[in-house]
């Protein structure tokens with residue numbers, strides 16, 4: 001899938017540089033490729049220096065764009081300020097905040113420290129970064145911010161109880177800012193995918209059946225920025241959200257228990 005020339009031009013109008021957190025893998029990496037094809041210079045953020053370097057080399061060679069790599073653990077206190085300092089006064093117009101991870105399995109046996117780490121990365125860091133970039137972009141009268149919700153963020157999801165709560169937080173923040181920032185020139189979008197084959201499942205220790213490829217998600221997400229409040233990338237995501245739509249919220253939670261229960265059953269039988 002490719003963006004059209006006019007869609008690429010529209011993205012470039014946000015500014016010369018785009019920031020992508022979570023660029024070293026999965027959906028963030030796919031978005032970095034699409035933005036490089038749109039001829040935007042890129043700030044690539046993740047912890048894995050080798051993956052960032054490999055991606056930067058590929059994008060510079062194929063697209064003749066500049067790439068700044070920032071290796072940073074965004075779950076650590078003070079990391080947002082380090083990120084802001086590293087970006088400096090570059091003409092940044094787009095912030096894609098894809099860094100995140102999930103956990104799964106029984107809440108009772110979950111590791112509290114890991115859950116707190118996830119809370120910091122998925123929520124606190126996203127809040128700090130969104131707070132900075134929203135003000136920065138409003139000050140220059142234009143900008144785009146893409147946050148990552150999830151199918152599991154539209155209702156409580158047993159066996160991913162805390163992960164789904166972090167994604168509900170992001171979804172709610174994005175929906176509100178999409179409306180509140182209208183008139184400032186700042187577009188805010190929530191991208192809420194269903195299952196996608198990335199590094200996500202192995203880190204969350206989930207077993208995914210049907211899943212999108214990362215390549216199925218980048219173009220729909222970038223097309224929706226400035227047009228929609230929330231994008232459900234790919235047919236599978238639309239199908240899954242659509243099938244739950246008619247249920248009351250308590251019913252959705254019970255269906256999600258069956259679905260997530262299947263994806264995490266291996267953890268609970270050992």
Ligand SMILES: NC(=O)c1ccc[n+]([C@@H]2O[C@H](COP(=O)([O-])OP(=O)(O)OC[C@H]3O[C@@H](n4cnc5c(N)ncnc54)[C@H](OP(=O)(O)O)[C@@H]3O)[C@@H](O)[C@H]2O)c1
Nearest residue numbers: 022024025026027046047048074099100195196198199200
């Ligand atoms: N895949 C799915 O099924 C799915 C569905 C719905 C929503 N999402 C959301 O989509 C976003 C992208 O996930 P993905 O599927 O592309 O997963 P992924 O392939 O595991 O990528 C996650 C990215 O986040 C970065 N990251 C993780 N921990 C970090 C930390 N402490 N500091 C800095 N960067 C960190 C990783 O880089 P390093 O390892 O190099 O740090 C990686 O680039 C996440 O917010 C996820 O919650 C995913």
